[in-house]
Amino acid sequence: MRIPSVPLEFKVLMPEILFTAFASFILLVGLLKLRREIILWLSILFSLALIFIVIQYPGDAFGGMFSNDFLAIYLKIIILVGLVLSLLLLSSYLKERLIALYEAVPVALFSSLGMMLLVSAREFISFFVSLELMSLSIYVLVGIRRYDIRSNEAAVKYFMLGGFSSALMLFGIALIYGATNTTEFSALVKVLSTNSMLTLAGLVLFIVGLCFKIALVPFHMWAPDVYEGAPTPVTAFISTVPKIAILGAFGRILIDIFDKYYADWSSFLIVLSVLTMAVGNLFALPQRNIKRMLAYSSIAHAGYVTVGLIVGTQAGYNAVVAYMLIYTFMNIGAFAIVIAFNEEDIENYKGLHKFHPAFSLAMLIFMFSLTGVPPTAGFIVKFNIFLQAVKSGFTWLVVVAVIFTVISAYYYLRVVMYMYMKDPIKKPLVIVSKDLEIAILVCVLGSTVLGIIPVFLI
Amino acid sequence: MHSEEVVYNGKIRLELKKNLIISLLVGVFIGGTIVLSGYAINGLKFPILSTLIFFPVIGAAFIAILPKEKEELIKFSALVISIFELILSLPLYLSFDKTTSQMQFREEYLWIPQWGIKYSLGVDGISVLFVLLSSLLTVLCVTVSWREIDKKIKEFYASILLTHTAMIGVFMSLDIFLFYIFWEAMLIPMYLIVGIWGGPRRIYSAIKFFIYTFVGSLFMLVGILVLFFYTGSSDILHLMRIHYPYKMQLWLFWAFFAAFAVKVPMWPLHTWLPDAHTEAPTAGSVILAGILIKMGAYGFLRFNLPMFPEATVNMKPFMMILSVIAIIYGALICLIQKDLKRLIAYSSVSHMGFVTLGIFALNQQGIQGGILQMLNHGVVTGALFLCVGMLYERAHTRLIAHYGGVATVMPAYSAFFMTFTLASLGLPGTNGFIGEFLILLGAFKAWKLMSVLAATALIIGAAYMLWLYQRVFFEKTNPEFLRHIHGYGDLNSREILTLLPLALAVVWIGFYPNALLGFMDVSVKELINHIVHIGAIR
Numbered sequence: 001m002r003i004p005s006v007p008l009e010f011k012v013l014m015p016e017i018l019f020t021a022f023a024s025f026i027l028l029v030g031l032l033k034l035r036r037e038i039i040l041w042l043s044i045l046f047s048l049a050l051i052f053i054v055i056q057y058p059g060d061a062f063g064g065m066f067s068n069d070f071l072a073i074y075l076k077i078i079i080l081v082g083l084v085l086s087l088l089l090l091s092s093y094l095k096e097r098l099i100a101l102y103e104a105v106p107v108a109l110f111s112s113l114g115m116m117l118l119v120s121a122r123e124f125i126s127f128f129v130s131l132e133l134m135s136l137s138i139y140v141l142v143g144i145r146r147y148d149i150r151s152n153e154a155a156v157k158y159f160m161l162g163g164f165s166s167a168l169m170l171f172g173i174a175l176i177y178g179a180t181n182t183t184e185f186s187a188l189v190k191v192l193s194t195n196s197m198l199t200l201a202g203l204v205l206f207i208v209g210l211c212f213k214i215a216l217v218p219f220h221m222w223a224p225d226v227y228e229g230a231p232t233p234v235t236a237f238i239s240t241v242p243k244i245a246i247l248g249a250f251g252r253i254l255i256d257i258f259d260k261y262y263a264d265w266s267s268f269l270i271v272l273s274v275l276t277m278a279v280g281n282l283f284a285l286p287q288r289n290i291k292r293m294l295a296y297s298s299i300a301h302a303g304y305v306t307v308g309l310i311v312g313t314q315a316g317y318n319a320v321v322a323y324m325l326i327y328t329f330m331n332i333g334a335f336a337i338v339i340a341f342n343e344e345d346i347e348n349y350k351g352l353h354k355f356h357p358a359f360s361l362a363m364l365i366f367m368f369s370l371t372g373v374p375p376t377a378g379f380i381v382k383f384n385i386f387l388q389a390v391k392s393g394f395t396w397l398v399v400v401a402v403i404f405t406v407i408s409a410y411y412y413l414r415v416v417m418y419m420y421m422k423d424p425i426k427k428p429l430v431i432v433s434k435d436l437e438i439a440i441l442v443c444v445l446g447s448t449v450l451g452i453i454p455v456f457l458i
Numbered sequence: 459m460h461s462e463e464v465v466y467n468g469k470i471r472l473e474l475k476k477n478l479i480i481s482l483l484v485g486v487f488i489g490g491t492i493v494l495s496g497y498a499i500n501g502l503k504f505p506i507l508s509t510l511i512f513f514p515v516i517g518a519a520f521i522a523i524l525p526k527e528k529e530e531l532i533k534f535s536a537l538v539i540s541i542f543e544l545i546l547s548l549p550l551y552l553s554f555d556k557t558t559s560q561m562q563f564r565e566e567y568l569w570i571p572q573w574g575i576k577y578s579l580g581v582d583g584i585s586v587l588f589v590l591l592s593s594l595l596t597v598l599c600v601t602v603s604w605r606e607i608d609k610k611i612k613e614f615y616a617s618i619l620l621t622h623t624a625m626i627g628v629f630m631s632l633d634i635f636l637f638y639i640f641w642e643a644m645l646i647p648m649y650l651i652v653g654i655w656g657g658p659r660r661i662y663s664a665i666k667f668f669i670y671t672f673v674g675s676l677f678m679l680v681g682i683l684v685l686f687f688y689t690g691s692s693d694i695l696h697l698m699r700i701h702y703p704y705k706m707q708l709w710l711f712w713a714f715f716a717a718f719a720v721k722v723p724m725w726p727l728h729t730w731l732p733d734a735h736t737e738a739p740t741a742g743s744v745i746l747a748g749i750l751i752k753m754g755a756y757g758f759l760r761f762n763l764p765m766f767p768e769a770t771v772n773m774k775p776f777m778m779i780l781s782v783i784a785i786i787y788g789a790l791i792c793l794i795q796k797d798l799k800r801l802i803a804y805s806s807v808s809h810m811g812f813v814t815l816g817i818f819a820l821n822q823q824g825i826q827g828g829i830l831q832m833l834n835h836g837v838v839t840g841a842l843f844l845c846v847g848m849l850y851e852r853a854h855t856r857l858i859a860h861y862g863g864v865a866t867v868m869p870a871y872s873a874f875f876m877t878f879t880l881a882s883l884g885l886p887g888t889n890g891f892i893g894e895f896l897i898l899l900g901a902f903k904a905w906k907l908m909s910v911l912a913a914t915a916l917i918i919g920a921a922y923m924l925w926l927y928q929r930v931f932f933e934k935t936n937p938e939f940l941r942h943i944h945g946y947g948d949l950n951s952r953e954i955l956t957l958l959p960l961a962l963a964v965v966w967i968g969f970y971p972n973a974l975l976g977f978m979d980v981s982v983k984e985l986i987n988h989i990v991h992i993g994a995i996r
Contacts, residue, residue, distance in 0.1 A: 373643070373645060373672075374638065374640075383679070387683055387687070398680055406669065409669060413665060
């Protein structure tokens, strides 16, 4: 066998190597029964430090099979920001329920490691392995409340369907390999021929597998149940951060490699996108449970984001990435408020403004941002996606998205209405911890200041 | 707490209150003089428009951090901030150059370099007066809410100030993206104002208001995206100079129409208005009627007319018909209203019909009359809503049947109400007459039949307003009402000071309309020249 003569460039992987070491370290440290604050803040500080480390090591490794380019770095930063926010949420929640932090934190770290590898992978095998590292860790996170039947149910459900979708995707990859005899993206671009039935079949299966993971309709059935059953901070995590990684990787593969098949996959995704927007928004309307509502809302957002992929240009992809950044702030923020109020029934949000004006104001900002009303950041990124779509001639798709945006206003505003305009039913038991307050503050700043000064746009 | 202590605390509070008023007012005047002299020295290089936009935001943030127990302090802060804002806006009136149609007080900074979007502000003869009107009405909104708003006071005044910011932002923006940001941002505080502090059906009305306007606005957003994509620019002044293909003009005309027609509101998209106006607290109604619905008509003038002139000319008959339907329909519905506030709300539909009729007459008289009538309507209907709010505060009912003989109990109030009634029905000598006369003149030039039909509404207008006045102020005094009025009596000085500026404006514009017409003369001429130049009007 020929040994590749290209330099391996291990140092490009430095952030990931450090991350692996650190996550294993936290796993071992758990044995020492340290104070939970130490584990938590150590992880957070490390994750923040990693943001700076990631920036230091751009480049390609393993002959182009691993690439840490600008967009990968951008995505990794969003992933790490999402991870930090989720850790903050996790801490106060687990403390309340006496769940060991040293179990949850390393799992979350490993899952983020998988995501970071995923956005850098330029080869199908490492792509798949990273994806599985991410997914397996998430299954564990969903079931972290071992004695809670709902958490268990959600974990099993997620595991089953997740395994199924992984198998589909793997089959797709195998078909593509069969047609092209390579798994490397750079080689794939060269050998990919148009009108190969085998490649097309593989591509479809591959897309279906990924659509499972980001819960596009009709592959979304698992999402509401899992999101509802999982512990709330885990829901915040899994409805946000993995989507960043998968959409990031997904978009690159579709746009960079399979651009010859643009007509095929875009028409496929158009159908999924419209269906997703419709089902996500319409099913969110009657929900009485706020976690379920946010689950459907996150399905709907996946639909809007897919519009950016359908555009099929680099600008469209950049719009998707920018969207995911703001989505991280507003979605995790909304879940943070749900954790703070410790209420799942929307009815119980009535009159909360009376008791907690600051939290209510934060929720108001998140809801308007999710709707996409200026001057919040949610508007800027939505505008960005719509702009790219109009540029590529998808005006009708924008009109559809706009109509569903109007529908979404109703259920987002209902939360605001309950909090501000109805009389309270009962005084809520609010969990106020410093961690949670910091997370909410960061999310509020992210979804307002970035709306007025959009420096993050690429 | 012992009762003596309460009395003692009350005394201290009174004392504090007096000192506060004096010191705050002195502060305002000193600050005002400094600012004005600052403008004079700076030769107007001062970023006056940005200051106007951001000062209320800072004010709202300041109010938000005040402790919520200090209600008096919150109210006075809001009053001082709004008065200061009014003083700040005076240079717009004093040093506005009436001889040019160019944008004035320009400010321009690159905002989102990736898209080439600019933070670009400026006012011309069409928009400058709305900024002034908004500043004036915001002060009055603060004073009229003094006693009416008794819960979540902090949030209320912050919302009022933020609404003001968003509204003047709409009139000042010269970048279409910035325009849209302000246009939509206004929805959030307004939704809260109607939904939190409104009447019994406030939640229904607030959601209806939000959804209606949001639907319209999003269609405009698609239009903006298409414009932006087609031209690669978001500069309104640049967009005006481009000639678009006719088919595109037509689509864009309807996209923008969706947003503006909902806001105006034009028949048949008006149904949110009676609900929102009726259920909103007095200040909310005043803002809605005074400024907010003018944003729609302003949008027609700023976007539809100059950017899509051929589509506009072709749609002119249709628009005029819609306007006349709104005029007559609104007026007829007023006749059967049992609710005071709802009656005035429907009269808004009728009056705004006049405005759009004037605008789509597409001639100097029509458009000038339309703009003047917008200002008149802001003053008069704003004042009528203020009056109704004052009455509601006393009797806690809006039903006309519950009143009667108010004139015998509240003579000063009746005089004010009479002034505004006469202005509303367009009596010569009041501002209403000038506006409606110009509009009818313009419409007569454009399409005689429509002008004649619209003129009939003047008669219906006189009928419903005078009948309303008769039922509420004359006839037998309602004993129920007398019982409620006990302890309140006629207007107090705060209320008189609230109504007086508007009453003076009614007479002032009525006798000397050139004070306002002079502002818009050149700009409107330029607008019409622009349409003629494109070749749309033969």
